[in-house]
Amino acid sequence: MEAILRPDEQLRVKDLVVRFYTYEGIVKAVEKANLNLKKGETLGIVGETGSGKSVTALTILALTPLPGKVEGGSILFKRINGKVDDILKLSEEELVKLRGREISMIFQEPNAALDPLYRVGEQVAEAILSHRLPEMLDRAIESLKEELKNGNGGFSSKLQLWAYNEMKKNPDALKLKLVKKLPIIGKTISRKLNQVVRDEIIGLLRLMEIPDPERVVDSYPHELSGGMQQRIVIAIALACSPLLLLADEPTTSLDVTVQAQILDLITRLKERFGASIIYITHDMGVIAEISDRVAVMYAGNVVEVAPVIELFKKPLHPYTKALLEAIPRPGASFKSIPGTVPNLVNPPSGCRFHPRCPHAMPKCMKEVPELRRITKEHYVACHLYGGEGYGKHSDSD
Numbered sequence: 001m002e003a004i005l006r007p008d009e010q011l012r013v014k015d016l017v018v019r020f021y022t023y024e025g026i027v028k029a030v031e032k033a034n035l036n037l038k039k040g041e042t043l044g045i046v047g048e049t050g051s052g053k054s055v056t057a058l059t060i061l062a063l064t065p066l067p068g069k070v071e072g073g074s075i076l077f078k079r080i081n082g083k084v085d086d087i088l089k090l091s092e093e094e095l096v097k098l099r100g101r102e103i104s105m106i107f108q109e110p111n112a113a114l115d116p117l118y119r120v121g122e123q124v125a126e127a128i129l130s131h132r133l134p135e136m137l138d139r140a141i142e143s144l145k146e147e148l149k150n151g152n153g154g155f156s157s158k159l160q161l162w163a164y165n166e167m168k169k170n171p172d173a174l175k176l177k178l179v180k181k182l183p184i185i186g187k188t189i190s191r192k193l194n195q196v197v198r199d200e201i202i203g204l205l206r207l208m209e210i211p212d213p214e215r216v217v218d219s220y221p222h223e224l225s226g227g228m229q230q231r232i233v234i235a236i237a238l239a240c241s242p243l244l245l246l247a248d249e250p251t252t253s254l255d256v257t258v259q260a261q262i263l264d265l266i267t268r269l270k271e272r273f274g275a276s277i278i279y280i281t282h283d284m285g286v287i288a289e290i291s292d293r294v295a296v297m298y299a300g301n302v303v304e305v306a307p308v309i310e311l312f313k314k315p316l317h318p319y320t321k322a323l324l325e326a327i328p329r330p331g332a333s334f335k336s337i338p339g340t341v342p343n344l345v346n347p348p349s350g351c352r353f354h355p356r357c358p359h360a361m362p363k364c365m366k367e368v369p370e371l372r373r374i375t376k377e378h379y380v381a382c383h384l385y386g387g388e389g390y391g392k393h394s395d396s397d
């Protein structure tokens with residue numbers, strides 16, 4: 001049976017289970033996690049360290065780190081061609097098409113994502129050429145035709161035009177490979193394509209509000225500040241207009257002012273590129289600023305999902321309440337959450353939050369609370385509340 005998503009849905013993670021097989025035992029890192037993402041929406045995922053945020057995001061790209069194993073669930077994703085696929089069932093060949101083109105990811109450390117040995121322009125070019133070569137060839141062909149029509153082109157323009165038309169048919173053709181190896185001719189062939197790609201990169205850097213993009217394109221990453229490096233990483237992630245951008249704490253390593261600029265940039269770019277975003281952070285302030293809806297994770301479970309304003313005004317889960325009370329406020333004393341995040345080799349029985357919960361009841365130690373719907377868009381996994389199970393309501397609701 002073909003997988004189904006609602007018309008406005010981009011992604012649905014259903015009952016995802018991820019475990020790590022380590023010498024210390026089996027780490028039950030993500031246990032029946034559920035979340036969904038609408039088209040063009042920003043979903044914030046928040047939770048303390050070790051709650052399973054990164055493992056969930058990486059698994060959406062089918063990049064669960066070793067020794068992790070996906071042991072249950074599905075990740076339904078609406079592809080660029082409108083078809084819905086379960087990412088966990090895609091072949092490696094399909095995943096290569098998906099990553100970078102349809103889903104891309106930005107991480108906490110920009111310098112880990114950039115290669116110190118290559119210039120910025122080369123690294124952005126790689127993303128563009130690997131996914132958008134036909135479009136770049138079309139632009140180069142148009143420009144060459146224009147040159148020839150205006151009488152500005154000569155043999156070199158004709159040679160490039162021939163090569164690009166051949167490349168459109170088959171970029172790996174032997175004939176082309178041989179011609180590219182010829183001295184001078186090989187260089188001539190790349191000229192217009194290089195120029196078109198360079199123009200595209202400079203345009204993209206300008207969109208990222210990078211000052212002096214003509215200079216930056218030829219710089220090495222270490223010549224740029226952390227904030228500028230993260231803008232380059234975002235440029236690479238958005239170079240192919242992905243449907244979904246996964247951002248895993250992308251501003252944590254930056255200072256507060258730069259952090260605010262990057263958040264602002266991502267919000268504005270979302271409008272322009274129309275991408276859906278999953279934004280991971282442990283910072284409730286960042287969540288308030290960037291999200292449309294929020295999923296709260298605790299010890300491998302999604303414990304609450306709600307629109308951002310509702311979550312801040314009317315949090316239901318005792319853990320969400322504790323997270324909100326722990327936000328530092330001027331004049332108020334800092335209230336940290338008592339206790340520690342549990343060891344996920346032997347997680348607490350029933351509700352994993354019960355050892356830290358002020359409302360724990362005998363039932364909480366025995367039964368795992370299901371994520372239940374309380375109001376139209378508000379879900380919570382806690383025995384204090386009733387409600388319908390996640391995904392059990394009719395699709396027309």
Ligand SMILES: Nc1ncnc2c1ncn2[C@@H]1O[C@H](COP(=O)(O)OP(=O)(O)OP(=O)(O)O)[C@@H](O)[C@H]1O
Pocket residue numbers: 020022027029047048049050051052053054055056065066067068282344
């Ligand atoms: N490679 C690994 N090997 C073993 N356990 C792992 C591995 N990667 C993650 N885990 C475990 O999976 C759980 C979830 O980790 P994850 O990195 O998703 O947390 P997180 O919410 O992203 O935390 P943080 O806020 O610190 O980034 C943790 O208990 C962690 O120890």
Ligand code: SF4
Pocket residue numbers: 317318319351352353354355357358359360361364369381382383384
């Ligand atoms: S299920 Fe019980 S222990 Fe868990 S959060 Fe709710 S009240 Fe607390």
Ligand SMILES: [Mg+2]
Pocket residue numbers: 053054055248
């Ligand atoms: Mg993480």
